[in-house]
Amino acid sequence: MTATHLPAISRSQFPADFRWGCSTSSYQIEGAAFEDGRGESIWDRFCATPGHIRDGSSGAVACDHYHRWPEDLDLAQSLGVNAYRFSIAWPRILPSGRSAINQKGLDFYSRLVDGMLERGLQPWATLYHWDLPQALQDQGGWASRETVDAFVEYTDVVTRSLGDRVKHWITHNEPWCTAFLGNHGGGHAPGLNSYKTALQVCHHLLLSHGMALPVIRRNVPEAQAGITLSLHPIVAATDSPADVAAALRHDGMRNRWFLDPLFGRGYPADVLPLLGADAPDMHHSDLALIATPCDFLGVNYYFPERVGDAAGDGQDHGPIATTVVSAPDVERTAFGWEVAPQGMVSLLQRVQRDYAPAQIYLTENGSTYDDVVSPDGSIDDPQRRSYLARHLLAARQAVEAGVPLKGYFAWSLLDNFEWAEGYLRRFGLTYVDYATQQRRLKASGVWYREFLHR
Numbered sequence: 021m022t023a024t025h026l027p028a029i030s031r032s033q034f035p036a037d038f039r040w041g042c043s044t045s046s047y048q049i050e051g052a053a054f055e056d057g058r059g060e061s062i063w064d065r066f067c068a069t070p071g072h073i074r075d076g077s078s079g080a081v082a083c084d085h086y087h088r089w090p091e092d093l094d095l096a097q098s099l100g101v102n103a104y105r106f107s108i109a110w111p112r113i114l115p116s117g118r119s120a121i122n123q124k125g126l127d128f129y130s131r132l133v134d135g136m137l138e139r140g141l142q143p144w145a146t147l148y149h150w151d152l153p154q155a156l157q158d159q160g161g162w163a164s165r166e167t168v169d170a171f172v173e174y175t176d177v178v179t180r181s182l183g184d185r186v187k188h189w190i191t192h193n194e195p196w197c198t199a200f201l202g203n204h205g206g207g208h209a210p211g212l213n214s215y216k217t218a219l220q221v222c223h224h225l226l227l228s229h230g231m232a233l234p235v236i237r238r239n240v241p242e243a244q245a246g247i248t249l250s251l252h253p254i255v256a257a258t259d260s261p262a263d264v265a266a267a268l269r270h271d272g273m274r275n276r277w278f279l280d281p282l283f284g285r286g287y288p289a290d291v292l293p294l295l296g297a298d299a300p301d302m303h304h305s306d307l308a309l310i311a312t313p314c315d316f317l318g319v320n321y322y323f324p325e326r327v328g329d330a331a332g333d334g335q336d337h338g339p340i341a342t343t344v345v346s347a348p349d350v351e352r353t354a355f356g357w358e359v360a361p362q363g364m365v366s367l368l369q370r371v372q373r374d375y376a377p378a379q380i381y382l383t384e385n386g387s388t389y390d391d392v393v394s395p396d397g398s399i400d401d402p403q404r405r406s407y408l409a410r411h412l413l414a415a416r417q418a419v420e421a422g423v424p425l426k427g428y429f430a431w432s433l434l435d436n437f438e439w440a441e442g443y444l445r446r447f448g449l450t451y452v453d454y455a456t457q458q459r460r461l462k463a464s465g466v467w468y469r470e471f472l473h474r
């Protein structure tokens with residue numbers, strides 16, 4: 021199937037109780053960065069350094085969702101989705117990370133959640149989508165074990181306030197990105213370059229997840245709680261033994277490093293010894309805490325990775341020494357990410373086979389292309405529409421293959437602040453004109469709406 025042929029697919033081909041949604045995150049859409057007592061986040065600080073964000077921008081205004089949320093929830097409702105995934109900005113709730121609660125921050129999310137419920141949108145809250153209070157970073161950030169306790173405190177405050185209405189909770193979004201992009205690659209906040217720090221951060225993120233789960237369950241009657249991982253099918257660049265071994269190591273760090281401990285197996289035994297002195301410090305009981313059972317696993321699926329052995333290329337790939345190889349002649353989004361819907365099917369089957377989670381939700385999936393606004397104001401985005409349709413077909417195939425896939429959330433409702441790329445990458449089903457803050461549904465959004473009504 022090519023980018024121009026749309027598969028015949030409709031919502032009616034999915035189980036009646038399948039959840040349909042779209043996803044957003046606080047720093048990427050809210051703006052109002054200094055309003056109503058919000059504290060500084062690591063992304064505010066990171067964006068302030070020239071060179072960090074490709075277009076020199078920040079999320080200070082973003083989609084101005086903080087003020088325009090009723091319109092945005094109307095838009096989500098008009099699509100026909102019955103769930104809405106959003107994240108809570110920790111610095112709005114506890115501006116200095118701990119102790120002093122900012123009631124105005126809680127009030128904002130309370131209004132937002134009421135707005136969802138009024139519109140028939142089931143709220144799915146992510147507690148951490150990357151916007152750590154800067155005050156905590158100043159004390160060591162996620163590399164410090166104290167931040168684990170701070171996260172548990174924050175979870176307690178938020179779930180006490182919203183738990184009467186929000187039943188679906190995601191502790192972390194993509195801990196791999198938080199840890200490695202932020203602390204090893206340096207391209208995300210807080211912009212550090214240490215593999216050892218990234219591994220310690222990783223461990224603390226997982227630990228904080230496990231320690232937050234009982235708090236969520238205590239405060240939220242009938243809670244459904246889980247974590248969202250970014251998972252990738254990993255393919256060896258060639259069938260040489262060195263590349264095959266590299267692909268296995270890479271899978272160990274990208275996927276199994278998270279899945280194994282979450283499902284009670286500890287850190288992968290083939291990877292841990294490679295880390296040497298970079299291995300994370302941990303306490304005796306940490307692995308048991310990390311393995312606290314979840315109600316569901318959230319999977320963000322974007323692309324597969326082709327991997328080769330990096331030994332001897334002279335660059336620092338960390339102790340795993342693999343490199344992601346660019347495959348020729350594959351379909352790609354404007355970001356260069358490979359488009360591979362079948363990879364999503366095989367990934368979900370693999371997760372099901374190896375870990376057997378009770379429920380899986382695709383909590384993000386989407387694409388970026390260079391959108392053009394026509395003179396009549398419409399945005400025809402056939403590639404994104406095709407991407408969406410083919411991934412929905414893949415989701416259906418996964419369900420048919422017996423994967424306990426229970427829902428799909430499209431990334432994203434709106435174009436937004438795409439981290440280090442600033443506003444240069446548009447992932448929305450809705451086009452945002454940042455000069456006027458006008459929203460216009462793209463053709464892909466119209467297609468999703470029609471899909472949801474069929």
Ligand code: FCB
Pocket residue numbers: 045048193194197250320384431438439447
């Ligand atoms: C994911 C992030 C999300 C967005 C998409 C494109 O890794 O969770 O915030 O940036 O990629």
